Amino acid sequence: MSSPSELTRESGAKAFDGHQYVYNHESSTVGCKMKFGVYVPAKAEKERVPLLIFLSGLTCTEQNFITKSGVQRLASEYGFIVANPDTSPRGCKIEGDSDNWAFGEGAGYYVDATESKWSKNYRMFSYVNDEFYGLLIKNFNVDPNRIGIFGHSMGGHGALVSFFKRPAQYKSVSAFAPICNMSTSEWGVDAYKKFFGQDENLWKQYDATELVASYHGPKPHAPILIDQGSDDNFLAKHLLPERLINACEKASFPIYFREQAGYDHSYYFIMTFLEDHFKYHKKEFENSK
Template sequence: MDSKPTEVSSSKMFGGFNKRYKHFSPTLGCSMNFTIYFPPSSSPSHKFPVLYWLSGLTCTDENFIIKSGAQRVASSEGIALIAPDTSPRGLNVEGESESWDFGVGAGFYLNAKQEKWKNWRMYDYVVKELPLLLSENFPQLDTSRASISGHSMGGHGALTIYLKNLDKYKSVSAFAPIVNPMNCPWGQKAFTNYLGENKSDWEEYDATCLISKFHDLSATILIDQGEADSFLHNQLLPNKFEEACRKVGAPLLLRVQPGYDHSYYFIASFIDDHIRHHAQALQL
C-alpha cells in the first residue's frame, strides 16, 4: 500500500478546510487515518505553523475535529491543526479489542517493548513518521514551527513527547491529562502490557518523572482540568505533576475549572485559550 497520503474527505469550515487522509504507516505496519485543518490562506506560498492534537482513550482522528470547535480560532490565528489516530488498527492482535482502555484506541503514545504489541509505536509515529510525511507532502505546512496538545491519554502523550523533544515543539498544553500514569490504573495496565515489568521503562513515559530531567522550558505548560471530572482523583492526579514542577521551578499554569467534567463540552469551552497559547509561541 502507498505510504503517500490520499485524501478521503474534505469539508469547508471557517474559511478553511478539514481534510482527512489515509496512508500506510511503515512504523505501525497498518493503514492509518489523520485529519488536517488548513486555515484560509491569502497566498499560495504562505506556510502555516502546525499544532498536533493527541486524542484520548477510545477516540479516533475525528473526535477533536468534529467536537472541539478549535477551527474558529485556528482560522483567525493561521494555525494548521493536525489530528492523528490514537493507535494502530486492523492488525487483529489477540486481545486488542477486549477493553476500552487498552489496545485499539489506546496506544498511549509510547513505543511498546513487548513482542505481542510490537506494532504499538505511536511515539515514533507522532514524533518521527508523521512530521516527515507532512513536510514531504504538504508544502503549505511549516513543520519546523510546531506545538503539541491533547486530552486525557493524549494530554499524557503531548506532555511526555514535548518534554523529551524540546527542540521539536515550541509549546505544550493539555486538557485533563494523565500526568502520572505509573501511579494510576489506566497507566499501570497499559505500561505493564506494552512495556513489561521494568519500572525504569515506565518512567520514560511519565510526565511527572520526566519534568525533573527536562525542566529548562522556554514556554509555560498550560493545563486545564475540570473540577467535576470523575477521573480526577484516581486517574489524572494533576497535583502530582504540579508538585514536581514546583520542585524544579518548571513554568506551569494549572487551571482547575469548577463544574466541568472530562468531556468535549469542557474542551470546547477552553480550546480558544489553548490555540492562542500556542499561537503566541509559534509566531515568535
Template sequence: MEGSNKPTEIGSTKMFGGYNKRFKHYSPTLGCSMNFHVYFPPSLSTKFPVLYWLSGLTCTDENFISKSGAQRVASSEGVALIVPDTSPRGLNVEGESDSWDFGVGAGFYLNATQDKWKNWQMYDYVVKELPELLTKNFPQLDTSRASIFGHSMGGHGALTIYLKNLDKYKSVSAFAPIANPMNCPWGHKAFSGYLGGDKTDWEEYDATFLISKFNNVSATILIDQGEDDKFMHDQLQPHKFEEACRKANVPLLLRLQPGYDHSYFFIATFIEDHLHHHAQALKL
C-alpha cells in the first residue's frame, strides 16, 4: 500500500438504493494508511456533488455512516457523503493513545507544527489530499460542488475549514461544534500540544476568532446545539460564536434544541434539516 495512494475498496453495503463504500489508501500527507467512507446515492446520469462530514473526538470513519441515518436524504437529494477518519493511526508515536481527547482519534483538523506530532496534518488531508484523491479516482463525484459539516471537534473543523476556504465549499453546518477552542479545555490541550505555546498560531483554528476576518460569508451557517449537552457551557460555547457572527454581520441560524444531548441520537434527529440545507446550496 505504501508508495501508492490509490484507494482500495474494503467494504460495501447497500442502503436506500445507494452504497456505503469503505476505502483504504496510503496518505502521503499523514504518512500512514487511512480509511474513509463514501456514500454513493443511486446512480444517475449526472455527477454527484459531495458533502464532507467531519466526526468528533474518539470517532473513526464508521460512526457517522452507521449511526446518523443521513443516507436516506442523501439518496433522495442525490448528494454523495464523504466521511474521513479523525486522525492518523498506526504511527505509534509515544503517548498518542494516552488520552481520548488528544492524539489518536483527536486530530482537530489542523496542521500540527510541533515535531513530535508532525504527521497530524488533518487540515491538509481534508482540504487538499482527499478532494484530489476523490477527483482522480471517482469520476461520478463532482468535487467542485462541495459542502462541509461535522460534530463537536468535527464541527470545529467544518467551521474553520469553511471560513478559510470560502471558494471551495458552498455551505457549512455543525452539530454542537467546539466553537471557541482557544478558550476551552479541549482546545487548550490540543492547541498547546499540536501548535505550541504561541496563541497567535491558535487563532488560525478558532471559528469565533476567524469569523471576524470574513465579511463575505453569504450562505447562512446552520448550527444545532442540544440544551442538555453537558459540554455546552465549558467546552462548546456556541454563544461566543453567535456573538462574533452578530458583530461581523455573518448570517447564522443557531438552534438550541431542548432536551437533547451530545450524542448521535441528537444528530440523527436533525440530520435531515442539515442535508436539505446543503443540498439546496449545492444545487445553486
C-alpha cells in the first residue's frame, strides 16, 4: 500500500490479514508534526469498512496502544480500520509544557485551550474531531456512516466528550477507566486552570459529567459501555465514575458501567476486555444501518 496523500509513512508491518502503519503529517490545527497509528485490515482494500478511533491516556504516544493492546488481531477479525493519534502536540517549546507528566506534552486532555499561552498549539479537540477525523476519511477506505470512538483514562474522557459534543460524527462510544468529571478531578483542575483560566464554565465544556446533563443528540441503541478496574490506583482521586453514573441516571442517558474486580489501570486491563468493546461497537454499527 503506497502512502496516502498528505501523509508520510514512518513504518508498516503485516499483522494478521492486514497492516499496522505509523504515519506523520504536518498539522495545521496544532502547529506541529503529528504522528498516528492506523491498522488497515485486508477487507479495507476492497470495500469501505467501519472506523474506530482510540484515544490514549496520560504520557502515551501513538505507540502505546498499538504495541501493548493486541488490537491488530481484533481489527483484522472484525474488519475495522483502527486509528490512534498522539496525545498532544510536541516540540512546540512552550515554557512549562514538559515539567509535569500530567500536563503538556503527552497530556493534552483533548481540549481546545483558550488561554493565549496554550491556545495556538493545544487544540487537541479540534485536531481529533476535525483534522484527524477528516484525514482518515480522505485517505483510508472508511465508511463515514460507521465511525466509533473509544479511549482509556484521559482518552476515555476525550472519547466521551467528543461523542457528547459531536453526536453527528460518531455512531458509538465506549471507554476504559475514563476521567469522568474533569472539572473536579485533581488532574483536571490543575490542567484546566492553565488551559482555560479561572472560568469554570469553560472547564465544564470539556467534562463528560457536565455534558451528559445537556446532551440532546441521538442516544445509542445500547447503553454506553464503560469498564473500570476495581484496583485502579487513580480511581478515587481522578476518575470519579460515580459522578458520571449519577448524571446519566438523572438525564435518562443509557450507560452500562462494569467494575472489573482485581484489575488496575494498565494495558493488561485493556487487553482483557478489548474484544467486548469491539463487539459493542459492531452492534451499534449494525443497528445504525
